[in-house]
Amino acid sequence: MVDFSPTEEEQAIIDQVRKFAQTELRQKLRDYEKNGSVAENTLRKYHEMGLSTIDIPQEYGGMGLGMRTAALVQEELSFGDVGAAMALSGPGFAGYAILALGSENQKKRFLEPFSQPGAYAKFGSLCIYEEKMDSDMSAMETTAKKENNYYILNGKKFMIHYGGTADIHVVFAVIDRSKGMDGIGAFVIEKGVPGIKITRKLELLGLNTCSITEIALENVKVPSENLLNGTPLKKGMQGMYERIRVIHAARAVGLGKAALDYAVEYSKVREAFGKPIGQHQGLSFMLADMATEVDAARWLVWKAAWHLDQGEPASLAVSMSFVQANEMAMTVANNAVQILGGHGYIQDHPVEKWMRDAKTMGLVIGTTQGQNQRIFNDIAGIYTDVS
């Protein structure tokens, strides 16, 4: 039966997360943006609430709460501030790669440490993208060469979240180019292994609260048992990307909600021509459209996450939610700045930051165009390779 209400358990988590997002993220967002990181104390609280591994199954130490709950949590965190939400600790998208591709033993080995008490400042980093690669995996240049019980990795990775500072890096590299996708492997590089260098800390339009870097791998020696080998890459990657995109879309929804909410509150108190600006038709229609866009994106995201939890094919729903949420976030944040006028353009208010974050979000994990292509392929029944 169709139902849009979160369970009691979920609601309790949402309430808790909302409070955390308000006091720990929203109120400190400018400081966190300036520092390029969130405070240790914030990470500690986040970890102690169990949020850093909320979507990791219990057998690997997490809370095992599934994608719907994870999406709700990310939405609330991003309602606080999306940049800060993305800078929080945990295995993150690298965890999804391990869950999707790793063996039982690997999942336990690499994921369990993240849920240990005191592991509040542990980060995972997923390293797929390269400067010349776009979303085309066949253009990957990073190589892994087998030598006895090791692989030697060489290459460069671009736009890497926590690249070079994470506790584990999951690096995709070409083992055998002649085999296409089947010739690509995903390697877990643990902290302390020499050869990973930050070649550049990237300065972006938005999302400057998280550390996003370019890294070089120079003869990085990875033991063979760190090559994820539970599920073939081609088969496992689809599920990995679906989870990543839903989480990313949920964050975009949180951002959109935050910008909308801020603009609505402002339009209630700011007066022009003798009444609150929200009561002028031009602005009230704009706000109404924004609210509709936010909700549409929100339900698409919830539905996609729900499909994933049901174990059903979710590719179409995921792509739709990704495109809708990212485009909505850009439009809504743009309009929120517009509604605040000159005040929206200065850093006394967060909307200019969210507008920069929104545009950046739409690009750090593949483009909406790429996902539109997938949507078309799905509705037209055309098979596509993963990416």
Next chain:
Amino acid sequence: MINFELSEAQKNIKQMVHFFAESQIRPIAMEADKTGEVPRDFLKMVAKMGISMGPSPKEAGGEGEGVGETKDRKGVSQVHRITIVAAEEIAWGDAGIVLSFPGPGLGEPPVRIMGTPDQQKRFFGILTKDDEPHWGAFALTEPGAGSDVAAIAATAKKDGNHYIINGAKQFITNGARADWNVVFATIDKKLGRAGHRAFVIEKGTPGFRVGKIEEKMGLRASETAELVFEDCKVHKDNLLGGEEYYEKKAGFKGAMGTFDASRPMVAAMATGIARAAYEYSLNWVKENYPLSRPIPKYQTIKDIFATMARKIEAARLLTWKAAYMLDMKQPNAKEASMAKAYAAQIAMETCINAIQVMGGHGCLNDHPVEKWFRDIKVFDIFEGTGQVQRIVISRRLMEISGESAA
């Protein structure tokens, strides 16, 4: 006769300004954005060369120094058309830097339109007294009065030969560094617009101080200041137009009249930024996209570029029309608002899409597109928000003569 070809004078200016923008402005733009400062040497050079953001007071028909009136072949002044052609080119270079150009800036039109010949000579003279850069500025917006200009709360109280000004102005471009600010205040709020007065308040006037300098999303090379007036004593000689002026007309009209000229200029600048983003991203895509890309992806990108090109062209023509009417001395409020609302909106859209087609690279500050994205947003806000422009347009369409909108 309908004609879309630039005149010789317009072509020459366009070429000259483009060269200047490309060789002098572009190279310093990213750094100036980062530091929030335009190199002093550059500003000195601009002051020395006499380049300003708009037409010089003399060219626009006022008193003061200038290169003289330029007429088109029908003998009509083409100064506004030349101005917008130049504004597009120079903003193509960098808008943050352009707004920092020495000169009267947005303070020029009110001084020229409302000021007596003596006042014009005096205030424009201050700006050209030596080779150093000098600024004038326009202070209308207040913390509580933006689009609703009539709601300004700064007060002016007559006191013998002086006026005592109290209040605060916000978001004033070049307000802190300016030698003088044109400050709007009311002698009696109950009078509405008839109570508005425009004063030229010079730097160093007792009771006038600069508040905070704003941290902005974009245009970070440009100075945006808060101005505070606490029992600021201004001589009545600094009341623009003199006291008699306000018996005939509302001071507010003076403020509004300046928009007819400034809005096409803002539109032209927005068009320039849009064009910059469009050209940059197009070149990037040409250089970086291998021909092996699947056709459907290409189609999306082709569609994006075709749309950008079409909208930029439309914005430019709306802008030209508004400036043409200004030269012809025809009322152009509707056309000026159309140009401003449309150009600012499509320029934002163009910058969003320019980043989009460059993928992740577009967000990196290795490329200027992310900067233009930040810069352009405010073009739909300052000089009347897009929403206010729509009020102006629709009022003219429906021939509503009400004065409540800017």
